[in-house]
Amino acid sequence: MKALQYLNKYFSKYKWRILLGLLITVLSKLLALKIPQIIRNSLNTVDEYKNGANITIDEVKHDLLINVLIIIGVALLSGFFTFLMRQTIIVTSRLIEFDLKNEIYAQYQRLSLNFYKQNRTGDLMNRISEDVSKVRMYVGPAIMYSMNMIVLFVVGFTQMVQVDLKLTLYTLIPFPLLSVSIFILSRVIHKRSTIVQQYLSKLTTFNQETFSGIGVLKSYGIETSIIRDFDEIANESKEKNIDLQKANALFFPTMILLIGISNLIVIYVGGMQYINNEIKIGVVLEFLLYVNILTWPVAVVGWVTSMIQQAEASQARINEFLDEKPEISNTNPNASEINGKVEFKNVSFTYDDTNITALKNINLTVESGETLAILGKTGSGKSTIIELVARLYDTTEGEIFLDDISIEKVNLNDLRNQIGFVPQDPFLFSDSIGNNIKFGKQDATEEEIITAAKNADVHKNIVEFSKGYETVLGERGVTLSGGQKQRVSIARAIIKNPKILIFDDCLSAVDTETEEKILSNLERVSKSKTTFIISHRVSSAKNADKIIVLDDGKIIQQGSHNQLVNQEGYYKDLYEQQLLEKEN
Numbered sequence: 001m002k003a004l005q006y007l008n009k010y011f012s013k014y015k016w017r018i019l020l021g022l023l024i025t026v027l028s029k030l031l032a033l034k035i036p037q038i039i040r041n042s043l044n045t046v047d048e049y050k051n052g053a054n055i056t057i058d059e060v061k062h063d064l065l066i067n068v069l070i071i072i073g074v075a076l077l078s079g080f081f082t083f084l085m086r087q088t089i090i091v092t093s094r095l096i097e098f099d100l101k102n103e104i105y106a107q108y109q110r111l112s113l114n115f116y117k118q119n120r121t122g123d124l125m126n127r128i129s130e131d132v133s134k135v136r137m138y139v140g141p142a143i144m145y146s147m148n149m150i151v152l153f154v155v156g157f158t159q160m161v162q163v164d165l166k167l168t169l170y171t172l173i174p175f176p177l178l179s180v181s182i183f184i185l186s187r188v189i190h191k192r193s194t195i196v197q198q199y200l201s202k203l204t205t206f207n208q209e210t211f212s213g214i215g216v217l218k219s220y221g222i223e224t225s226i227i228r229d230f231d232e233i234a235n236e237s238k239e240k241n242i243d244l245q246k247a248n249a250l251f252f253p254t255m256i257l258l259i260g261i262s263n264l265i266v267i268y269v270g271g272m273q274y275i276n277n278e279i280k281i282g283v284v285l286e287f288l289l290y291v292n293i294l295t296w297p298v299a300v301v302g303w304v305t306s307m308i309q310q311a312e313a314s315q316a317r318i319n320e321f322l323d324e325k326p327e328i329s330n331t332n333p334n335a336s337e338i339n340g341k342v343e344f345k346n347v348s349f350t351y352d353d354t355n356i357t358a359l360k361n362i363n364l365t366v367e368s369g370e371t372l373a374i375l376g377k378t379g380s381g382k383s384t385i386i387e388l389v390a391r392l393y394d395t396t397e398g399e400i401f402l403d404d405i406s407i408e409k410v411n412l413n414d415l416r417n418q419i420g421f422v423p424q425d426p427f428l429f430s431d432s433i434g435n436n437i438k439f440g441k442q443d444a445t446e447e448e449i450i451t452a453a454k455n456a457d458v459h460k461n462i463v464e465f466s467k468g469y470e471t472v473l474g475e476r477g478v479t480l481s482g483g484q485k486q487r488v489s490i491a492r493a494i495i496k497n498p499k500i501l502i503f504d505d506c507l508s509a510v511d512t513e514t515e516e517k518i519l520s521n522l523e524r525v526s527k528s529k530t531t532f533i534i535s536h537r538v539s540s541a542k543n544a545d546k547i548i549v550l551d552d553g554k555i556i557q558q559g560s561h562n563q564l565v566n567q568e569g570y571y572k573d574l575y576e577q578q579l580l581e582k583e584n
């Protein structure tokens with residue numbers, strides 16, 4: 001129950017609703033437990049009349065009629081209270097479910113990029129949907145049925161004792177046995193439901209990955225082997241579910257058996273007591289009704305216990321993510337003015353998960369408004385440099401300064417707001433092209449969207465679609481080519497009008513002619529902005545104020561285009577090779 005303590009703050013938030021629910025439950029059960037007493041009195045009256053008591057048949061009929069009317073009234077009122085009980089407690093559980101989902105979602109947004117690299121999307125989705133549903137079963141139905149059970153037991157037991165202590169004790173003989181079986185079975189259920197939950201996550205992750213990579217799967221023609229893999233996981237998941245169901249299924253027969261024994265005890269012991277004139281006949285019927293009223297709450301004990309066990313397992317999984325501290329966090333609550341001068345001083349960086357040192361003792365300065373081009377072989381550390389500028393990671397050694405202030409002391413929101421980032425593999429949302437561009441500036445006008453698209457040289461393509469900027473992209477919409485995606489993504493960065501622009505190899509999918517056009521537009525747009533261009537082409541780098549060449553995380557060359565083409569090395573070789581390709 002430790003993990004579930006996390007929910008106490010929500011119980012405290014909705015305490016009045018829950019208390020009202022509790023009050024209504026007490027009232028409803030008090031009324032339900034009146035019925036056995038009324039029936040006992042009716043039967044006793046009939047029995048007394050039969051045994052020659054001083055009472056007329058009309059008085060008996062009148063008594064019975066009144067009792068029938070009271071029973072109908074009590075049943076109706078008890079039903080109404082039961083309705084209200086569901087309305088208060090189940091509605092509260094939906095409110096807590098809503099709050100918890102929002103809390104998890106907000107935490108997901110806070111967590112750093114590294115967290116997403118270490119955890120699978122399917123797992124993240126499972127915790128916010130499946131696990132939260134399991135927790136809701138605890139805060140709603142489980143609590144409602146527990147309250148129900150406690151009230152019925154406390155009130156029912158008190159009434160039984162008041163009527164006859166000896167018969168009560170006999171009736172309750174099977175109950176200790178019941179508690180022990182519930183304890184043993186609930187432990188088994190807890191273990192098995194944790195395993196079932198893990199398999200569910202595994203299945204969701206598997207599905208999510210296969211659907212995202214469906215193009216690759218089909219092009220490699222490995223559908224059959226994927227179906228086999230799915231079948232294997234689904235089969236294991238099924239086996240674990242069957243194991244859980246076996247334990248669940250044992251509950252009801254155990255309960256029914258023990259309740260049946262109680263009924264037999266009431267008939268036998270109560271019958272004997274009646275013969276010995278210790279009790280009246282109505283009491284036997286009253287006790288049989290009590291046992292049957294208590295049957296339902298006892299029978300659901302198993303179900304409730306398993307709901308609580310599953311909720312405990314799910315909440316523990318949720319807490320794991322809620323307790324996660326974002327690796328990158330804002331340390332400066334005050335606004336930061338950003339001009340765009342970036343300086344790396346002895347910066348080294350090692351990725352935690354792979355232990356790869358991607359950058360080794362980097363020193364460089366990019367003045368505000370300057371353009372830096374970064375070249376180098378694949379895996380040489382180019383993307384890592386700009387990931388550090390955007391503070392997606394913090395340096396392992398050395399320091400990065402933004403306008404002469406340590407980047408870790410700059411307000412993180414202001415930093416990110418002043419960066420227009422075009423990643424290597426652009427991501428577009430399943431929304432219209434216009435909205436995808438507007439993502440960079442929510443209040444952008446139509447004119448601004450068009451200008452940005454023109455600067456990214458994608459306007460012509462967009463207007464060719466019948467719905468123009470309203471064209472919906474994604475799963476059920478139009479699929480853009482790699483080059484078009486890159487250019488929409490560039491338009492999204494430009495429209496933001498940030499102080500720092502970052503282009504991570506984002507012209508790789510366009511031809512050299514389009515590249516030239518975009519670059520000359522960018523030169524105009526990015527005039528007063530600090531710009532980072534990562535590329536494998538000299539054509540993208542040649543106009544930059546500074547160029548650096550990386551190799552294995554180290555800067556091996558730096559200077560302007562003119563300086564580097566006159567220097568033996570990677571840049572000159574690349575330049576000559578690409579010149580040759582162009583001529584051919």
Ligand SMILES: Nc1ncnc2c1ncn2[C@@H]1O[C@H](COP(=O)(O)OP(=O)(O)OP(=O)(O)O)[C@@H](O)[C@H]1O
Nearest residue numbers: 117351353354356358377378379380381382383384
């Ligand atoms: N998220 C990550 N976790 C662990 N290692 C990483 C991660 N990202 C990159 N690396 C490793 O760091 C090194 C530098 O990668 P980086 O992406 O910076 O290279 P790059 O020069 O941009 O390559 P490319 O031109 O292929 O994009 C590589 O060895 C890479 O495998």
